[in-house]
Amino acid sequence: MLKLSPNLLIFTDLDGSLLDHHSYRWQPAQSWLDRLARAQTPLIITTSKTAAEVCTLQQQLGLSHWPFIAENGAQIVFPEGWHNDPDYPSKTLGMDYTHLTTTLHELRRQTGFAFLGFADVDDATVAQWTGLTLAQAHQARQRTGSEPLRWEGTAQQLECLRRLLAQHDLHLTQGGRFYHVMSKQISKGNAARWLAARFPLSQGFPLITLSLGDGPNDLSLLYASDLAVLIRGQQAKPLDLPGDFAGRLYRTRQQGPHGWREGLDYFLLNGSAHHE
Secondary structure (H helix, E strand, O other): OOOOOOOEEEEEOOEOOOEOOOOOOOHHHHHHHHHHHHOOOOEEEEOOOOHHHHHHHHHHHOOOOOOEEEHHHOEEEOOOOOOOOOOOOEEEOOOOHHHHHHHHHHHHHHHOOOEEEHHHOOHHHHHHHHOOOHHHHHHHOOOOOEEEEEEOOOHHHHHHHHHHHHHOOEEEEEOOOOEEEEEOOOOHHHHHHHHHHHOOOOOOOOOEEEEEEOOHHHHHHHHOOOEEEEEEOOOOOOOOOOOOOOOEEEEEEEEHHHHHHHHHHHHHOOOOOOOO
8 A cells, every 4th residue: 555655745736626626625635634744745736826826725725834836837836944945936937927928919919819818807807707706816817927718719719729829839728717828848747747856855765656636737747647646527528648657547436625535545545556
């Protein structure tokens, strides 16, 4: 059976995974949060949310002593006590936000495609789109290197936009609520690999990575891990990891924090035999 230890790095998505997709509650997962804390097992938030949003959530979840990955991998933020890391307090990857949103505005002007990003609207509109409070929506608009899009065009237009973005070294990934635009080299998986390679570990114990997520933007994270929990999501069609994924995969029957708990139960309580 897999053991809790400081050398087991657990990377977790938030919305639709640790947090309920609709209510943002995590209480069904609280027992595991307590166990991980007692074992000093790192729990690294890996999300499309901004650093400002994650800092608040980290305090509520009791995770402020761990680093986290924000904006789908565009930013890695280090906690107090990591001052010796050369990238402290944060590592930003990819294109800066102003350049990114300027490119999107120009592509919209050229094509006439119907989409809106967070930079196009105010806090109240983002709150309406997401169910967040005004204060939370304000934090969600404090962005560094990615832009959520509310897409209102056709599927054909979306594929056209993908091709145009690629010409500007950008790509589009689908999250739980929005499409997200960022630099081509940015992904949750790349950020997790980068952080795992830099993580201070106890000598004599192998590093094991376990990741949990529910959306298309989580697939790179799951693929980058030794063990993966694909939480049942909101999509009508089940997601699949690439065929050459060499780790062990568990698909949950439950959604949100109930599925998150189910995934950790499977790998950490019930053994880690292969499951499809």
